Amino acid sequence: MEMVKLTIDGKPVEVEKDTTILKAARIIGIDIPTLCYFQLKDLDIENRPGGCRICVVEVSGRRNLAPACCTNVTQGMVVNTHSIRVLNARRTVLELILSDHPAECLTCAKSGNCELQTMAQQLGVREIPFQGEQSKYRKDTSPAIIRDVDKCIMCRRCEMMCNDVQTVGALSAVNRGFMAVVATAFEMNLEKSPCTYCGQCVSVCPTGALTEVDHSRNVINALADPAKTVVVQTAPAVRAALGEEFGLAPGALVTGKMVAALRRLGFNYVFDTDFAADLTIMEEGSELLDRLTRYLKGDKEVKLPILTSCCPGWVNFFEHNFPDLMDVPSTAKSPQQMFGPIAKEYFGKKLGIDRKNMIVVSIMPCLAKKYECQRDEFKVNGDPDVNFSLSTRELAHLIKLANIDFNSLPDEDFDNPLGASTGAAVIFGNTGGVIEAACRTAYELYTGKKLEKVEFNELRGLENIRHATLDFNGLPINIGIAHGLGNARKLLEDVQAGKSQFHAIEIMACPGGCIGGGGQPFHHGDSDVIKKRAAALYREDDGKPIRKSHENPFIIELYKEFLGKPLSEKSHHLLHTHYFDKSAGTFVEE
Amino acid sequence: MAKIKLSEKKIEELKDVCKSFNNDKAELINVLHKAQGLFGYLPAELQEVIARELNISVAHVYGVVTFYSFFTMLPKGEYPISICLGTACYVRGAEKVLEEFKRVLKIQVGETTPDGKFSLSCLRCVGACGLAPVVLVGEKVYGRVSPEGVKDIIAEYSN
Amino acid sequence: MKSAYHRLYKIFTITHIMEKIKSLSDLKMLQESLSAKINLREKINNSDALIQVKVAMATCGIASGAREVMEVFIEEFTKRNIDAVVTQTGCMGYCYAEPTVEITMPGVEPITFGYVDIKKASKIIDKYILNNELVDGIIPVNYETIDVQ
């Protein structure tokens, strides 16, 4: 590799050709501030429009200032990152951005986590010398995401996520000049757009322009109502990230503290979505085996591959984009939605609690779950199976609100019976985790043999699209995995074209899987955070005494006592769902 | 946004336009030009059809439509009036001509008179600077327009 | 208005069958025969040459009424049986005086008239073309045009 020598702030540095000034500076510990620039290195995600102009630096011999994020180094280049000229320009640009930004920090959902706010502090802005017109847009509240476009600073991160990474296409830069913002088509409500509520836009927005709908108040009210039994379920990925909100290192596993905190918040039963994940494996795995067996027998009506269906963002995505493939995904509900009816129809009935008096709350790394739990097909006479879904971030706020010193909490265990889970369920939070869990069970059920090594390392990792062939006792099973909806689209297009060789495909909407979900603590572009969360979940799996879903004693009991067997009529009624064609446009009906 | 239904025939026409450009998304701007030529403006449903035909997101189409000043989502008046505000016209008093149009028609730029007859817009240089200030009514060019001449131009189309 | 314009197109666009030019020497031969033809028609000292009228038909000109002016010339020439070639051309640069018309009488240097409306077009025919009498609004050609050869 050709090397380039240059000087930054008087310090010599030698870097590879085609390195940007920004990266070269970071190598020698000079941190040039950035705003629109965004990178998730290990996921091949980069946003580099060169638009905010905060990272400008002075390059000797150059007429104007250079954006460090998208200017490559050259041999002998002399860079000054904080000359008077640079500082004045940088501050003036920031003042300009602030002059078109509502000064609502006190009440803004993003306050404290806002990159623009941090930048203002860092550059020591004390007043905004420019007054003038400010952009005024309508605030749009959807079931999961709030768009407050007045706070948009045109960093284009969300647009990049929504289009380049997710290929959802709900958002685009619209209008021109001073009126330019990122918005939906016709500035219509997100609810009418093809938005999947994956929440990746929210997870990268540097300001409060895109935030989640906050349901914590509803939960507080429910907790305060003595007539209600409030049950909580926590998704696998939450335990690997919640600690970050309390200053713990990324990858800290805080399962026990989380349970303790939930109990202190007043939840009557602290259960685990992992239980429902094990249940999902039973249903989805059985469906896979059923389809596979029939397929191998030559049943022409059976379609393969089977696609996982536990990710609501993904479900929304294929409902919008691949209505012709609606019979391909498994009919199994997501773990969140399996948990709901089991809590209300089985556990609640057992305790004699009417479903109206039971409130099921889920803690999710996800924003699409907020939408999912209020879908009509998941309600009984208007009563949702899962009442409220809170993000990991909302739970953290709730814990802080209740004056709970999270870090000094003792580790506590989930309640039974819906709190018991296996290692297979825990890895649901990682990309590849669902299919690995399914394979652990499917293998044993199909071959009748004991699986000696439960880890399928070939299914793990962060590559965009992965595939592996597993040996089911001489039968090669082709598995495909995609995380991120853009990658999913590629696999789906192969299926559409009849080119897919896979028997089963796992899809998760968010890069990295649920650990990188739209409801997780902000990673601020550090992909290490995502990697550490993934490792944490595999660690938790490792430490579990039972690591296959079908061995979960409470699952076995549930089938014995209530459901009968996987894919039974009762299962179908409570644990399976159907999909809707949402591809029709908002304005044109065909 | 009001929901306007396009007739089947119109939709077919539009699809043919897209097809004539091989449904190539890189031809979006050419398609929009043709569509606006056909319909007079680019309402939301039209953009939706185009998006579907070219296999791109509606947001993308809208992003493009709102970027270029040539495209409009509002139907224009029967006689669209455009005042050139290019530099040559500006220094020769185009602003006063514009003010007079606004005053006489009682509408602002971008609006249409209640009877649907006239709409008012500004444009940048039609390249007829020798005739500055220039006003267009439809495709007809009026040169050397003075504020006093505004009423006469409007009168030409009022009956 | 449009139909008349299209009629003009037909009259003054190429009428012969166009065949592919196969080499540079073919191109040069074509150039020679074409310029000979044009010279024959325009040559200043050729008394058999035709009267030539060029109407500047760029946007400025058309906006000022050049199309109508061109029609007047064609109609009047037909009516009065005057042998003349009327063609359109691009911008002559005198935007302030549009529509502009350049008239070449056989044996005389071309003269450019500005501010030519329908009335003035008739006047130019009556006075200048038929009587060699000039009318107001002459624009002196104040530029030099290069010859590409």
Place this chain on the structure above:
Amino acid sequence: MGKIKYHILVCVGTACQTAKSEEILKNFKELIKVKGLETEVQAIQTGCFGFCENGPIVKMMPDNTFYTKVTPEDCSEIIDEHIINGKKVDRLLYVSPETKESIGDSRHKGFHKKQIRIALRNCGFINPENIDEYIARYGYQALGKVLTELTPEATIEIIKKSGLRGRGGGGFPTGLKWEITRAVTSDKKYVVCNADEGDPGAFMDRSVLEGDPHTVLEAMAINGYCTGADQGVIYIRAEYPLAVERLKIAMKQAREYGLLGKDILGTGFNFDIEIRYGAGAFVCGEETALIHSMEGLRGEPTVKPPFPSESGFFGKPTNVNNVETYANIPPIIMKGSDWFSAIGTEKSKGTKVFALAGKINNVGLIEVPMGITLREVIYEIGGGIRNGRKFKAAQTGGPSGGMLTEKHLDTPIDYDNLIAAGSMMGSGGMIVMDEDDCMVGMAKFYLEFTVEESCGKCSPCRIGNKRLFETLEKITQGHAIAEDLDKLRNLSNVIKDTSLCGLGQTSPNPVLSSMDNFYHEYLEHVHNKKCRAGNCKSLMQYLIIAENCIGCTLCARNCPVDAIAGERKQAHLIDQEKCIKCGACMEKCKFNAIFIN
């Protein structure tokens, strides 16, 4: 053929008029009558010849004799000698400044004209819809020459040596640009013609396309041959329907002759052209924005490098040149680089087309050699300022340029001198302003344009220009304080320094150059709340002089907002709060009782 044998053409352009040309005309007419020559001789007035320093000018037809510095007293001598005796009046003939030789015929080569038409050589000469007329003028022979006689490298060398620089604004050496694109290896390359003329007040590209479309096609093919591209794209404003129409006709005819398409002129070279439309975005004049627009995207620029020559249209190496640049190529190939580089100044070769507009008599399209002075352009070609007003400034470079003032009148116009003067060449708009134009108002006008045309991608341009505009508005409304002027300057500098593309990097130029040249006007607006040009409405007051007002009520009846009150036959009064400063009252008043303060 008529009976008139002689025509005496008398220039009545502004300059000649002030030198008594009207009297000369009158004298000629009288003399013709007195001498009974009415049936043979006609004296007539004509427009400016562009020789104002030698005025008044009299031209004799049909022999093209050109008399300079004619006085009313010379008339009888001209009649007697020239017309009656058939002898030229030698002492009045034009003397060539170079050869000192008297030149009798205005068609003579030494008869130096201010304008040289290279790019516009065929405009107004040939029928743009007939390829034969182009071919008759040696059209497509430059293409034939390079294809049969020259290598791409040798052709590029000619362009490089000619010194031709991009006429779209930046002034980048054209040959070098071609060489860079040629050097990139790729399976596909494109050449693009930028015909998205966005500068309000410039229309030379439109004129070339309307008047001589084949020259662009020919030059693009030459460019394709040199850079290794077989595909050309013309990106043209949709607002130019006539140019589009003529281009399409030209392309069709060129294809029929095999001058576009496969195996051009039997040389094996393939090249064809397609058209893509702009849709009204000034920023698309910027190469990278233009390419995005051609790809069906929002016309937002991206950071360079990578330059289009490496990664352009659909990611392929792309060479972008503007219309006027292309129009110069065939003559350079035909006549050689030395011929071209002999015209112009040291670093700016050839000619430049300007669209002369504003407060000038001869609004129009001119093509002048680089190095001509502003004075020559305004007074000798443009015929001077309208209505005899005083020249104040000329804006070149459109919204990206700056104002040239009286002190720049004798500066030779070329790329570098314009930049040194705080302006730029731009695409060639030249707007002339007189003392009735407020310089703060002009800066505001340009900023309003930039605010509307900014793509919105980068923050300094998106928000900064808006704030600049708002500050200028404050100044023109009389609400500004001294501190605002400092802010204006600092903000302008930061926008220039930090914006992503050329639009933002130059958008504050009208502000900075008007501040540099007319700071006193800014101060007057801020401190005295006064606009000397009387343009800033908010700083104006319509007042009624009580002594002159007879109380006819005409003004009150014509006021659109009922701001004038007063009894019949008594002096009226204007309510300043209500007054919208439309000026209707002043127009209607027959007694000069209303004035502007």
